[in-house]
Amino acid sequence: MVKEIERAGLPVVHVCTVTPISMTVGANRIVPAIAIPHPLGNPALSKEEELHIRRCICETALKALQTEVTEQTIFDVKY
């Protein structure tokens, strides 16, 4: 799906847990997420901590969208 969005001319970042699948299917900008049932959250954390990690992932996603890439790139998140 990411590829179809890219093909339509929209820069897209794929936020996902299983980055190897994302690599295999051909996403170009990839941001690793937390876990499959809660990619942008973590129920083990407090509400505030959880919001913090979600902000960090989204910031990284925006950064990825603002970065020129020539090949498939994984943007690691700094928490």
Add this chain to the structure above:
Amino acid sequence: MKLELGNIIINDIQFTNEGSKVENGVLYVNQEEIKELVLEDSNIDTCEVFIARPGESVRITPVKDVIEPRVKVEGPGGMFPGWIAKVDTVGSGKTNVLKGAAVVTTGKIVGFQEGIIDMSGPGADYTPFSKTYNLVVKMEPVEGLKQHEHEYALRIAGFKVACFLGALGKNLTPDEVETFEFDNLVESARKYPELPRVAYVQMLQSQGLLHDTYVYGVDAKRTLTTIINPLETMDGAIVSGNCVSSCDKNPTYVHQNNRVIRELFKAHGKTLNFMGMIITNENVYLADKERSSNWSAKLAEYLGCDGVIISQEGFGNPDTDLIMNTKKIEAKGIKTVIITDEYAGRDGKSQSLADADASANAVVTGGNANQVIVLPPMETVYGHLHFVDTIAGGSANNIDAHGNITVEIQAITGATNETGFHNLSAR
């Protein structure tokens, strides 16, 4: 280690008002005894018991689990260690099996509903459990029971019923005895030095609620990849906690009768040397996937393998675990054959797997789970038919005016099993 499986061949199940028993190949069941046993759990509100025989116009849905009734006759441990029996190591001594019988649990389960078993008609070909004499146990929870507890209650109730029935065969003389022997590593290596050394890597579903597997009572998602004696698996060490996309999840029955293990035993000493079994998981964190597959490769190398068979459970992100295992094991110079299934779309034209790698060049497939089948109405339905539009593989308004149900075969229990339990395939 040596395990004797004493098969008591069951040719029918019948209800009785007297005590439950096995006599002349017939399993007589007193419904009240089953209900009493199940309702011991205060989380279960109601329980009904039915019989489903091969060839009958019967549909069971939604299926939670299928379990083979067994009993430990001699040697350490008991059935379903960590759940019913204590955690003593199983896999040795004598176990009696009510061969041909199965306990099938049903009821309104959690969220998305589990599988269909048709005892006759076109659907029957797609499930291995249309050939067993099934004691269907339908259970409903007390109101407000949380999903995790609901799943747990039904899972345990199934095991209890299977143990109760199995115990009826404890003092009987089996119709046939199958003997399996498994040596320690050094002995195995010495015995058949000229044969290629082979291990079995079984991937266990461990994605979380409704997608779980337990080993000696331990949730597989909390385990490191490890070595298990295949005889332990054959003696009930691994059980199912699954409830979704039943075509390629392993019911407990499939673990008890794992066909990869059986086929490897058949070939052992003839075309290969069966060195051991590795169990690994399919977790939702990437680090877990990396770690678990690293350990699979490490243990396969440690066992001195020339080749392994890797079986998957489920689909989607576990395709990545499968490919990681394959890549890393092949990279050690160990040859692999993998067993998976496909989601190639209703027309068969889509990409079958979510992940792929050129090193996975020897694949056995359980078939395309998206294939559509029309299941004609059955005279009797045990369970809840109205869930068939929300089960995985169903879709809205898929029952027509004549009662025909149009579903993908992923709704059928065991249809595309990835331990090679069934004979469906695709090209």
Add this chain to the structure above:
Amino acid sequence: MSKIKIVQYINQFFAQIGGEEKADIKPELREGVVGPGLAFNQAFGDEAEIVATVICGDSYFGENIEKASAEVIEMVKSVNPDMFIAGPAFNAGRYGVACGTISKAVKDALNIPVLTGMYVENPGADMFKKDIYIVSTKNSAAGMRDAIKKMAPLALKLAKGEPIGASCVEGYMPNGVRVNLFEKECGAARAVKMLVAKLNNKPFETEFPMPDFDRVDPNPAVKDMAHATVALCTSGGIVPHGNPDRIESSSASKYGEYDITGVEDLDAAGWETAHGGYDPVYANEDADRVLPVDVMREFEKAGKIGKLYNKFYTTVGNGTAVLSSKKFAEEYAAKMKADGVDCVIMTST
């Protein structure tokens, strides 16, 4: 019922006109069977009949593909058949390519079922096996009987519009369309045999050849994020509470489009997941864990992004065929583009 009418295409050699020296003959239509057609007709029994044969030289076809195709199509059309068979071509390269080309052309132009046969290494096989059914034959005309044994029943099935079984059952070359079949042996037995063959360096055939995935070049980066419209999409199945569009928990046949104008936060009362492939508890408690509307609204207020697009698109990745997902994404990507979306964050579970 009347017999199924078939036209067969063969080259100069099988028409017994001549070898290489006659390879330049132009297409010719003859009534009834010529050469291999006789044995085909015997195999068809009462069910079908080759009523006409088109003969064409291999060189002529190869050197005048478009013209020759048009001529042959006209000849076939004049007979108004129910089905078209070309060859079998065995390992004859130009003949194989001609059989593949003309079969596909006839199928496209006349919309009737077509069938050809050739040796797997014939260059025509790789060129056309995904477009038309090609029966795998031996590498020389000595395999004619064997070829007819496979081609005749498959031709009848195609002509009658019956469902076509798996490639290994029907004898055609794998064409990328996956078809189920029941094997004699269970998967575990097949796996052990395959492994023993692989370990002994003996030939074995994988039941599923690994695919090649295609790639799309990355688009240029967003220059001015502070004024950009950012859209959220997910394959995690986030839907309004109660799943109003009944998006299936697995193998979904549709995608959802939902308005989030004024929505600050995907709370448990309003939102949930329809996805059947993962533990739904966490997403149902707080759908922002899958689709981060709350944080994106913060970013919008802080001016980090221009604005959050007022709709999101949602699918269930679980068991959904790649081609359906592709179609869904094509559709909603076009909508987003038309609505002036500048970039997309896609989240997956």
